[in-house]
Amino acid sequence: MKIGVLHPVSGALSYSGQQGRLGATMAIDDINAAGGIKALGGAKIDPMLGDAQSTPDGGNAEVEKMNAAGVCAVVGGYASAICLSATQTAARYDLPYVVDVGVVDSIVTRGLKNTFRFGPGFGVIAKTALENLVTINDQAGKPAKTVMIVHEDSAFGAGLAKLLNAQLPDRGFQVLETIPHPTPMREFESVVLKIKAQNPDIIIPANYYNEYVLLARTLQQQRVRPKGIYSVLGGAASSYKFVKEFPEAAKYIMDCNHWFDPKNPKALALKKRVEDKGQFYTYEVYMNYSCMLLLADALERAASTDRAKITDALATSTFSGHLMPYGPTKFVNGQNQGAAPVNTQVLDNDIQVILPAQFASAKPVFPMPPA
């Protein structure tokens, strides 16, 4: 049975897209190795790989092809704009679609019956991020009062910046400035000079991988050392690749992001396998891996390749065999209710979970010690 695996594997988001594809295809290999979909006589999953080329119309065209090729469902999308366009195209054919990352809430609030998002959306992420920021600041004796936000200017970064701007003042933080930038962006000198001039206590970056790394490195080069760098969905902040390649720039960075359940042996086993392949265990990998398992579980229960039955099986899913700290899956209007981000911090060249307490492997270090 064919499953569409859609990611932006070329273009501006190619790194994340390829990581997503890695996670999805590893899950498919595992499912097939374990005997395929048993309810369908051990049918093997045949992935149909699609490249959204980092654009919404690329995603749309790929879903058309997948539909024509007769896939039973599609997993992926990654970027919000691609997810918006791809889910809508899939909806034309009642094709079940599991969104892997795409955090814009309108993906699931448009009333598309075919669309399911396993991970958390903006609303939940921003709320958790703010609560945890207040907790961390309070525990340290409230040293931070001012904030600057640096965000990429598409749906993801701008949406987040809007939410943060609306809510930070209520929680006792003054937003000194909000700086948008496009993706891709190849130099952050001017942005960092602005930050240096305003000298905020906390910098909040919200951007994709390459820009995040560049921003963090420029901050390090310009010797800008705020009390904390607290990212929300920071593209690189909780990426092992970043920590390994730029350990100095990554030091003490905190992030509120998608993260695997560090107490789940399956998640740790997959981490080892991914690292043995010479790849990094980034969130795209384990989220796509989990999404594919979620879909396989729905296929088992649907015991059919009929799209309507698969959609019903997804809608009633209570799947808990995934790698995320979400608990059993429960979809309400296509959104997984248990989905939530965690807070991480780069400590001793590793990434530790600092909040919530039940998953924490370290205590937050805040404010950053002087260089």
Place this chain on the structure above:
Amino acid sequence: MKTYLSIIVVVALLAAVPMVTTSNVVLNFLVTALLIALAGQGWNLLGGYGGQYSFGHAAFFGTAAYATAILQVRYGLNAWVGSFIGMAAGALVGAVIGALTFRSGLRGSYFSLVTLAFAEVLRIIASVAPITGAGVGTLIPLDLHARAFQFQSRTPFYFIALALVAVSLTVIRAIENSRFGAYLVAVRENEDAASALGVDAFSVKLCAITISAAITAAAGCFYAQYFLFIDAGIAYGPWISIDALLAPIVGGAGTVFGPLLGALAIKTLGETTKLIAADAPGLDLMFYGLLLVGIVGLAPRGIAGLSRAISRPRRSSISTPDGSRG
């Protein structure tokens, strides 16, 4: 009627496609190709016939797309009415940019750079202005009814795109055969000489950029209704400026069918290289780039120019690319 016969034949052939195939993959492919052909036809009038190479046709495309979307989402206007206003808004932006740049006497690469700058400024404004939804973009709610300019099937979209292209082909042919068209080509060939002969170069160029913007704007309106989501990068991003000039240049700038030929060639090339490259990420884009370099190298006057060179080798090099005398 004879002058329009080729247009009628081409459009009739394309209109027959849905009878041959009901594949939405093919229709979607053709719709996106027609979209680029339409945007490219706008560029072709100003760049191909008028010799004013714009790098910023995204300004017209984006304004129309945003106007269409915003009028529906924020003001509850009907999508069809919104699209017409969107087209007018695009044309207005064209007239304003034209008035500013041509009045300042900007020509050649200076004109190109200024148009690029206008598109970029609009992109940055759209990425922060609340009315455009800033970076979050504008999402047109799903309402699959003909009155909302949305369709369950791809076929009606295909016919609408084809109709728009047919209109644009007819307009360009009519201009080509008109006094205005002759003035425009004269301005392209030698603006000073044309002025000396009494052509009001400023008015001719201004008129050309306005019509050009309106045609590209129609593509913007169509894009908004087809994909139902736009953000600053989509609406005003460099991709559409590049596609809009690449299609006519590959197909044959300054010819009626250049943009359509070019758009179909580019899109077919893109799809073919995807098949060749299979699942290796980005490899198709490398093939695509190489082939494009090859095509442009082999046929500097585009596909239309190449076919003419084959049928009529070594003819006068003074004649304009479409064969008519300026």
